[in-house]
Amino acid sequence: MQTLSPLPAELDWCFDPLVLQRHDRAGPRYTSYPTAPHFHEGFGRNELTQALLASNETGRALSLYVHIPFCSSPCFYCGCNRVITRDRSRGLAYVARVLREADQMAAVLTPGREVIQLHLGGGTPNFLDAEAMRVLVDGLRMRFALSSSPQRDFSIELDPRFVTPAEVMQLAALGFNRASLGVQDFDPQVQVAINRVQGVEQTLDIIRACRAAGMRSVNVDLIYGLPGQTQQGFGRTLEQVLAERPDRLAVYGYAHLPNLFRAQRQIDEQQLPAPEQKLALLGLAVQRLSAAGYQYVGMDHFALPEEDLSRAQRAGQLHRNFMGYTTHGDSDLIGLGVSAISNIGRTYSQNPRDLPGWEELVDAGLLPIWRGVRLDDDDLLRAEVIQKLMCQGEVNLAQLGQRHGIDYRHYFADALQSLQQLQDDGLAQQAQGRVRVTAQGRPLLRLLAMCFDRYLEQPGNGPRYSRAI
DSSP states (O other): OOOOOOOSOOOOEEEHHHHHHHHBBBOOOOOSOGGGGBTTTTTTTHHHHHHHHHHOOOOOOEEEEEEEEEESSSOOOSSSSOEOOOTHHHHHHHHHHHHHHHHHTTTSSSSOOEEEEEEEEEGGGGGGGGGHHHHHHHHHHSSSSSOOOOTTTEEEEEOGOOOOOHHHHHHHHHHHHHHEEEEEOOHHHHHHHHTTTHHHHHHHHHHHHHHHHHHHHEEEEEEOOOOOOHHHHHHHHHHHTTTOHHHHHEEEEOOOOTOOOGGGGGGGGGGGGGGHHHHHHHHHHHHHHHHHHEEEETTTEEEEETTTTHHHHHOOOOEEEETTTEOOOOOEEEEEETTEEEEEOOOOOOOOOOOHHHEEEEEEHSEEEEEEEEOOOOHHHHHHHHHHHHSSSSSEEHHHHHHHTHHHHHHHHHHHHHHHHHHTTTEEETTTTEEETTTTGGGGHHHHHHHTOGGGGGGOGGGSSSSOO
16 A cells, blocks of 8 residues: 655755756745636625625634835835835825725724734835834724734834834834844845845844844745855855844745836846756755754745744644735735735635725725635635645645545546656655655645646636746
């Protein structure tokens, strides 16, 4: 009888450049299923209102995501939804509209539902000055039951170039207990090429300030595959960051999609590392993180063994959504601000991606919904499979089939056939209804998920997504 070999506890990744390059194709990152390109304008504010009312019956906790789009200068690698401006007075006007949108949401929700998670993303959330940040957090607290539990996750993304240790203390006083800092690479040549020059000590001082302020967790973002990046330079960055022992690290592969993101057209493609060089940069990061004792949590993400994400993964309770990996998968997610996405019950909904369009709807007193989708039973089933793969690296299809009353071998016949090539190349294992990624397949985790994605059969999907490596 065929059995699955156990996954090693350590980060024993196996890098076979030929195999990985053969499978390096475009695909979703699965912060949702179905993914955002499959949302449609037939889902609007009436559908969202019904989802919110149904959510009240569950009594589930809430998560809030607030998108702050403003940045003082463009980073050329960036694919985020952002507005470039140095006029910080725009922050307070934006916050006022966010709170008006929050009024629309709160009016439908049962009062007192605990908000266990709050995340400010962007853009550059610390573009907001002290007054605007206070107005935002106090305003949210007036409209929602923000948790005071030590287990809450109130996090904010910080650009170390535009925040001071004193401002970090102010954020902690407002209730933030997690921070994520963008570093990307400390190599001066790389920083010039991506238009993001920031000092090493300037950045490390903010990590230390977060700790001094009593924040529970600090994450650092790094990117491999940037123009001018070398093993030596990226190795120095890893050494400098790991010396500060951040609780989490996200090590992203740069996705060069200049047709989608105008800022990336400023990057000299001749300076981009070749595919084998990019893979070597990832290998170096994994080697250093493994030696430093970090646990691989999931796609791009690593955490110290006793960090909440690592604990949740070992307990089988890790979840993935638009805020990344989280320990609060049992909550409904409300997105506020331009381009923000909500996940209420079995629905997704997204606000307009353009700032004027979002402002116009908010000013009219309407829920600013652009598009969305209601998940059918097949969506829910496949979403569960993909969640298991992205968060745990394995899924028991036999058990899932029994629970949903299906014959998994028939229902997922096409997916299992697609999986065969990954198995043949040693990237996945399958036995007795269980599918598992191997150590060799860890860098290509999303490829396993893609086997179960029925939407990828639709034409025109490739250019929407980044490549796996």
